[in-house]
Amino acid sequence: MAPISLGNRAAAATLKARNIEPPGGNATPRPPIRMTLRAEKGTTLSGLLRNAGIPRAEAETAIAAMRKFFDPRRIKPGQIVTLTFDVTGGTRNDTLAPGKFKGLTLPTDYARQVTVARKGDGTFAAKMIDRPYIRSLVRSEGQIRQSLYLAGTRAGVPLSVLSELIRAYSWDVDFQRDIRPGDGFEVLFEQIRDDAGKTVNTGKIVYAALKLSGEKRAIYFHKTRDGEVGYFNEKGGSARKALLRTPINGARLSSRFGKRRHPILGYTKMHRGVDFAAPRGTPIYAAGNGTVDYAGRKGGYGIYARIRHNGRYNTAYAHMKGLARGIRKGTRVRQGQTIGYVGSTGRSTGPHLHYEILQAGRQVNPLRVKMPSGRKLKGAELTHFQALRGDIDRKFASLAPETTVASAEN
Ligand SMILES: [Zn+2]
Incomplete structure (x- = not known):
């Protein structure tokens, strides 16, 4: 825990602020002071606001306003909270100090943030606003020498993507038995970066293929018009099968x-x-x-x-x-x-x-039996899926495989 300072806003700001942006010039009305704070382990939003010198009643009213969009108990260590204040003090930047608390902003995920602002009557109002982010596709591929898990890790595939990949194929592939040396994988997945270029999330797998004993098994992400979301093979058959081979987790x-x-x-x-x-x-x-x-x-x-x-x-x-x-x-x-x-x-x-x-x-043998398949796309749905699949194949072919640093598999 960082040292706590109560009551003294300037001291609180120097202790906890990552960054204070003073307003430029001395024009009136002067733009507010923004204070960026980072939640630490055990931090509550209320504690964070009070450490910044905001009176309890104001902090509680502001938090109450945000509740319909964000549960303040869900604040996590590392989460950034931006506070805004009126400016008090002299006209020179070095004598400026935070004045009346105006509001706060808190990202709820990579795509959205909740803002709370003081209104003219002194109450607070909250709203959700979109945050800028960049969604791109990443192509990754590799040879499987021992396991898909090791090969994927080695190729730099994020863990969340890798587990999704394993889950998507678990209907059809016995990962303890079907994988042989010389097999390979391909995957095309979404990557989400913030406006500073930092990867903030990985999205869904758009396409993947396993090459097992020379046979390629491809799957494509697809949402049907009746709302079913999942992976389908080249012929429009669901990758999800009618029966699970392993009806238990973590066994x-x-x-x-x-x-x-x-x-x-x-x-x-x-x-x-x-x-x-x-x-x-x-x-x-x-x-x-x-x-x-x-x-x-x-x-x-x-x-x-x-x-x-x-x-x-x-x-x-x-x-x-x-x-x-x-x-x-x-x-x-x-x-x-x-x-x-x-x-x-x-x-x-x-x-x-x-x-x-x-x-x-x-x-x-549950591990060898050819599984009865799940849904098969038909008619217009199949035509739509095949067009989409063509787009994905072209996209995959146009991307260079992600360059990765080779490391030993063990
Ligand atoms: Zn038995």
């Missing part, structure tokens, strides 16, 4: 589908699902939209649920600690809805999710 694949020595029974047995080790209580998601057709105890499976997605596919979840509230036979569920929690019930050696995909009643 480690601990046992694959296929023959294995059973950890409890000791003999070799077919493992008809995949196991994800995760802490007890981790939420388990419905892999797709459907109807619960079994929910309860089921022998060695322990607490078990099965969802019927359509005539062809079912998914099953075993060894749960318990079912989520409201999950019973006949419950309709949506993709991503929590249906239960990781446990170790039934024939199990530790907390994990045993997950099965059943195709026409038979278990298939």
